[in-house]
Amino acid sequence: MNLIAKPDTDPENPGVKPPAHEQVYRTLREQILFGEMAPGQAVTIQGLTQALGVGMTPVREAIRRLTSDGALVFQGNRRVSVPQLTISDVEQLVYLRKTMESELTLRAAKRMDDAAIANLEQLDQRLDRAISAGDVVGYLTNNYLFHAYLYEQAQAPVLADLVNRVWLRFGPSLRVVCGRFGTQNLADHHKEVLEALQSGNPDAAAQAIVRDVEQGMQQVKTVLTAD
Amino acid sequence: MNLIAKPDTDPENPGVKPPAHEQVYRTLREQILFGEMAPGQAVTIQGLTQALGVGMTPVREAIRRLTSDGALVFQGNRRVSVPQLTISDVEQLVYLRKTMESELTLRAAKRMDDAAIANLEQLDQRLDRAISAGDVVGYLTNNYLFHAYLYEQAQAPVLADLVNRVWLRFGPSLRVVCGRFGTQNLADHHKEVLEALQSGNPDAAAQAIVRDVEQGMQQVKTVLTAD
DNA sequence: ACGCCCAGAATATGATCAAATTATACCAAG
DNA sequence: CTTGGTATAATTTGATCATATTCTGGGCGT
Numbered sequence: 208m209n210l211i212a213k214p215d216t217d218p219e220n221p222g223v224k225p226p227a228h229e230q231v232y233r234t235l236r237e238q239i240l241f242g243e244m245a246p247g248q249a250v251t252i253q254g255l256t257q258a259l260g261v262g263m264t265p266v267r268e269a270i271r272r273l274t275s276d277g278a279l280v281f282q283g284n285r286r287v288s289v290p291q292l293t294i295s296d297v298e299q300l301v302y303l304r305k306t307m308e309s310e311l312t313l314r315a316a317k318r319m320d321d322a323a324i325a326n327l328e329q330l331d332q333r334l335d336r337a338i339s340a341g342d343v344v345g346y347l348t349n350n351y352l353f354h355a356y357l358y359e360q361a362q363a364p365v366l367a368d369l370v371n372r373v374w375l376r377f378g379p380s381l382r383v384v385c386g387r388f389g390t391q392n393l394a395d396h397h398k399e400v401l402e403a404l405q406s407g408n409p410d411a412a413a414q415a416i417v418r419d420v421e422q423g424m425q426q427v428k429t430v431l432t433a434d
Numbered sequence: 435m436n437l438i439a440k441p442d443t444d445p446e447n448p449g450v451k452p453p454a455h456e457q458v459y460r461t462l463r464e465q466i467l468f469g470e471m472a473p474g475q476a477v478t479i480q481g482l483t484q485a486l487g488v489g490m491t492p493v494r495e496a497i498r499r500l501t502s503d504g505a506l507v508f509q510g511n512r513r514v515s516v517p518q519l520t521i522s523d524v525e526q527l528v529y530l531r532k533t534m535e536s537e538l539t540l541r542a543a544k545r546m547d548d549a550a551i552a553n554l555e556q557l558d559q560r561l562d563r564a565i566s567a568g569d570v571v572g573y574l575t576n577n578y579l580f581h582a583y584l585y586e587q588a589q590a591p592v593l594a595d596l597v598n599r600v601w602l603r604f605g606p607s608l609r610v611v612c613g614r615f616g617t618q619n620l621a622d623h624h625k626e627v628l629e630a631l632q633s634g635n636p637d638a639a640a641q642a643i644v645r646d647v648e649q650g651m652q653q654v655k656t657v658l659t660a661d
Numbered sequence: 662a663c664g665c666c667c668a669g670a671a672t673a674t675g676a677t678c679a680a681a682t683t684a685t686a687c688c689a690a691g
Numbered sequence: 692c693t694t695g696g697t698a699t700a701a702t703t704t705g706a707t708c709a710t711a712t713t714c715t716g717g718g719c720g721t
Binding site: 226228264267268269271272274275276277285295296299300302303306307310362363364365366368369372373376 | 455494499502512522523527530533589591592593596600603
């Protein structure tokens, strides 16, 4: 075994360098999740090879994964684009989010200790700061991180995986919501979630998440019907 | 021998030839779904290029889609293999199947007319013939087709898409179930579903599907604990 | 308006490089 | 002398790129 220091500067997983197609996937995924791509926007392979400075094979693989995730859609002929949600889509996503995210919250609440709850509270404070500053990308990022950390505590990777897939579908639409309402008017129910966790009431936490989902998705539906 | 269907003999969409990566994806997907691949089995890119007679780029894209589906898993290093389910995985899949498939059945039952119910009954009869003949692949195929046709009637593509993803996860394990129990002992609750549909009782149909899911998943869990 | 032609983009292959697993040889200990 | 382990060599496999081919879509001419 070689114990000599490696010139690898990966902060998260030292010694392991993710392949290019993995990096391209993560980059595009974040751009979609945090509203840097608009619904209906076309995505071309050659455009991404130039923008990201990699070959086309990694780009192709990333696009395949994202289409399988529902984050991108085939446009019949061989074009892909960011999906535009219909009312029916949103209504199905609401059902999925309510059932799966409440279940995840229930499981997480039964497992979280004080340190984990404190971590979650810290994430929510960052979210509040982003809202106060009117930072749209910061809002979307920290809102996602809040939910993702909560669901990670449930120790249910299969469920969490599907929820992530669902989030990828309405990510681009969230950006449109912020553009219409602004970050100031985006009240959430995270405080209720935290209070329920601190008082050891899993059912109350799950119900608060359901309210959070309903309120957020209602805004998406409002923006869609406005077109 | 080329394992991929010829483009000229495409039965579904005449005149349109799907690209190679799409055909590779469908081929592998069916092999996983219908038990032609064993849990834990390694999947190599170069092996598939030779077996399917195509280049490596289409194979890579198909593998990326399948890993995103959860039908294949990264093995830490850059190898992929057919996943081996844990008890926790199965338990999460049970929750997902019960909530999503009962919802889909509910929606389908409210929409289906007599012709659609007759089609479903015909699919169930084919399933019975496969069981009588001891045809394992025929059983798995027709069982999938029964559920897939039912859920398709719900006109809820987002929900149906996620259910498909869930099925891909336990597909390989179903083959093991058949190997242990044989097709003769695989009672299902399809007749109850059909009766509920014919008598116009959506709730009863959904409850019958829940029983079908519970019974099938119980067998998977039994096989897993036997190891 | 209809059909043909051309530019551009996507598909697919093979070649090349890098990483990992397997095989082999060598050394040491019992 | 055999056996266990480790280090090294060889083969297999994965990752990436550059290139050739095919197809879609728009523009031009009739």
